[in-house]
Amino acid sequence: MVAFSATPVVAQEVKLLQKFNDWAAYVSQGSPKVCFAVSQPRKSLPRNVRRGPIYFYTSDYPSDKIAGEISVKMGYPFPPGGKVTVTIGSDSFELFTKDEGAFVEKPEDEAKLVEALKAGSAMTIKGRSARGTNTTDEYSLSGTSSAIERAAKECTPEAG
Known part of the structure; x- marks a missing residue:
C-alpha cells in the first residue's frame, strides 16, 4: 500500500493495480473510488533545488462521472x-496552478x-515556483x- 496523501488525486490509501514501464495504475481503497495512472519524472532540473514529490496523473472519478482528469504535483x-x-x-x-498542483482548464x-x-x-x-x-x-x-x-477499466462499471 502506498499513501499519496499530499496529492490532488486522493488523500487515502491506494493499491497498485499494475506497473507498465515508467507508469503505474492505482485504485483508491475506500470511498469514493478513484482510479489513476501516475508517473514521476526521469529527470528534474535544476538538480540543486529542494522539491517535494513530483507526479503526473490522469484520474478517473466514477462517482462524479469524470474520466481522464489531468493533474501535476510539482513539489x-x-x-x-x-x-x-x-x-x-x-x-x-x-495549465493553471493552485497550491503545488497544475490542472487543465478546459x-x-x-x-x-x-x-x-x-x-x-x-x-x-516547465513551471516557475513562488520563489x-x-x-x-x-x-x-x-x-x-x-x-x-488499466486505471479506466478499474473504474468502469461492468456492463449488463
Whole structure:
C-alpha cells in the first residue's frame, strides 16, 4: 500500500493495480473510488533545488462521472496566477496552478492532452515556483496508454 496523501488525486490509501514501464495504475481503497495512472519524472532540473514529490496523473472519478482528469504535483508552491507548460512532441498545453498542483482548464484540452500522452514518447513540464525558480521535468511516456487503460477499466462499471 502506498499513501499519496499530499496529492490532488486522493488523500487515502491506494493499491497498485499494475506497473507498465515508467507508469503505474492505482485504485483508491475506500470511498469514493478513484482510479489513476501516475508517473514521476526521469529527470528534474535544476538538480540543486529542494522539491517535494513530483507526479503526473490522469484520474478517473466514477462517482462524479469524470474520466481522464489531468493533474501535476510539482513539489513546490506556485505564485498567484502561475502557469505550467506541458510539451509532448509538437503539442503544447498551458495549465493553471493552485497550491503545488497544475490542472487543465478546459475539458476538451484535457482529452487532447490524454491523446498526446498516448501517442508520444516523452513529455516535458516547465513551471516557475513562488520563489522564482524555473524548473523542467522530463517524463518517459513508455507505458502511458496501458496504465491509463488499466486505471479506466478499474473504474468502469461492468456492463449488463
